[in-house]
Amino acid sequence: MNKVYTKETILKLLSGMSSEKEIRKYLERFSSDDFRFAVIKVGGAVIQNDLENLVSSISFLHEVGLKPIIIHGGGPSLSSELDANEIEFSFLDGQRITTSEVLDVAHSVFTSESKKITNALEKKNVTSKAFYDDAFVCEIKDNKLGFVGEVCEINIASIKKSIDDGEIPILSPMGRTIEGQLVNINADNATLAISKKILPDKVIFLSELGGILDQNNVLISNINLKDDYEYLMSKDWLHSGMKHKLKQINNLLNLLPKNSSASITKPLNLTRELFTDAGSGTLVKLGHKINKFESVSLDQSSTVQSILEKSFKGKLNKNFFDGNKKYYLSSCDRAVIVMRYEEKAAYMDKFAVMNDARGEGLGKAIMKKMMLDHPKIFWRSRPNNNINSYYKNACDGFQKHSEWNIYWIGIEDLDELSGCIRYAIEQPLSITYEY
Ligand code: ARG
Numbered sequence: 270m271n272k273v274y275t276k277e278t279i280l281k282l283l284s285g286m287s288s289e290k291e292i293r294k295y296l297e298r299f300s301s302d303d304f305r306f307a308v309i310k311v312g313g314a315v316i317q318n319d320l321e322n323l324v325s326s327i328s329f330l331h332e333v334g335l336k337p338i339i340i341h342g343g344g345p346s347l348s349s350e351l352d353a354n355e356i357e358f359s360f361l362d363g364q365r366i367t368t369s370e371v372l373d374v375a376h377s378v379f380t381s382e383s384k385k386i387t388n389a390l391e392k393k394n395v396t397s398k399a400f401y402d403d404a405f406v407c408e409i410k411d412n413k414l415g416f417v418g419e420v421c422e423i424n425i426a427s428i429k430k431s432i433d434d435g436e437i438p439i440l441s442p443m444g445r446t447i448e449g450q451l452v453n454i455n456a457d458n459a460t461l462a463i464s465k466k467i468l469p470d471k472v473i474f475l476s477e478l479g480g481i482l483d484q485n486n487v488l489i490s491n492i493n494l495k496d497d498y499e500y501l502m503s504k505d506w507l508h509s510g511m512k513h514k515l516k517q518i519n520n521l522l523n524l525l526p527k528n529s530s531a532s533i534t535k536p537l538n539l540t541r542e543l544f545t546d547a548g549s550g551t552l553v554k555l556g557h558k559i560n561k562f563e564s565v566s567l568d569q570s571s572t573v574q575s576i577l578e579k580s581f582k583g584k585l586n587k588n589f590f591d592g593n594k595k596y597y598l599s600s601c602d603r604a605v606i607v608m609r610y611e612e613k614a615a616y617m618d619k620f621a622v623m624n625d626a627r628g629e630g631l632g633k634a635i636m637k638k639m640m641l642d643h644p645k646i647f648w649r650s651r652p653n654n655n656i657n658s659y660y661k662n663a664c665d666g667f668q669k670h671s672e673w674n675i676y677w678i679g680i681e682d683l684d685e686l687s688g689c690i691r692y693a694i695e696q697p698l699s700i701t702y703e704y
Contacts, residue, residue: 418452491630493556
């Protein structure tokens with residue numbers, strides 16, 4: 270189903286963000302199926318500290334006709350309420366042991382957290398429907414945890430009905446057993462359960478931090494699980510909360526359709542994350558494996574050839590695959606890097622990402638893999654190439670010549686550098702353009 274967006278809406282989105290074309294691409298993608306757009310998990314701390322931005326971003330989605338399903342947490346409020354009432358509580362494997370006293374407080378805390386969201390939305394004229402304890406049918410599987418439920422069924426018909434009625438469903442992490450006993454559900458498990466049922470295009474985690482940070486506290490923009498998961502999980506600097514989240518996202522994405530993704534962001538950055546290629550937060554995809562070859566089979570060479578010819582819109586020379594080269598190819602056959610070795614440093618002969626793979630972090634993933642093998646690299650590109658701003662960020666230095674810009678990484682010796690620059694400028698074209 271295609272919706273028509275008013276110029277006004279687009280302009281509102283555009284203000285300082287990105288190209289209209291990019292925004293329309295995402296609007297169309299996200300509105301193609303009413304129920305499958307997104308499950309949004311709202312962390313408890315966000316309701317406490319960032320409610321205003323939260324409801325603004327949700328009402329904006331509503332305004333452009335998108336229909337998310339919201340599920341909220343409330344752990345921090347529950348803990349402080351229990352403390353205030355001097356009720357003791359503890360955790361087992363990250364799950365809160367729920368005695369009947371804890372359960373009562375949980376019910377009132379989650380209900381009031383949920384009301385904070387619905388009331389604030391109401392003020393913006395957005396109708397929502399709270400499901401305090403009637404979205405999930407549960408079983409108590411582990412008696413050690415007390416009244417903790419595992420979701421065995423979801424009341425999907427009422428959730429869909431509320432969406433059809435133009436409401437935004439707001440789910441609390443509580444449910445009932447078949448016998449009607451109230452139970453507490455870990456909010457991340459509830460998110461997993463609802464996502465498994467809906468198979469959303471996006472699962473969004475709204476947190477205060479707004480993403481996963483690296484060892485220098487810089488936001489990691491893209492994570493491709495197939496390539497990055499083990500590396501990240503092995504790092505001491507990734508703190509345990511983040512590891513836990515990543516592990517859950519890994520489980521989740523393994524259950525969802527291949528194109529689904531998870532985004533971790535904060536309310537203020539949600540629109541930018543959703544409607545631009547670059548995003549603002551951490552985008553996690555199952556991703557693609559990047560394979561490398563010293564020589565290519567006939568099949569592989571025709572794949573490489575097709576990616577290069579499509580992205581450079583020309584014909585590859587016959588002898589392109591001769592000589593001393595290394596190839597990096599994504600398992601989805603949509604990105605390639607070709608390296609050549611005739612200087613002391615390595616020459617990046619070709620780098621191409623297919624247009625429909627932009628915004629997925631594939632280009633960055635393949636570059637990263639190639640850079641791990643090569644401390645010294647240089648390459649060239651046409652001065653009018655759109656990718657140059659990315660290259661400028663990625664390189665250690667660059668020099669502009671009339672026909673080519675030359676970029677390099679890791680080359681410090683000036684004689685060596687000028688050799689590389691000369692080499693790059695002198696390389697004959699390996700693609701013929703037909704006009
Ligand atoms: N808007 C796209 C999406 O929501 C791309 C987001 C890219 N985000 C990022 N943090 N790299 O799927």
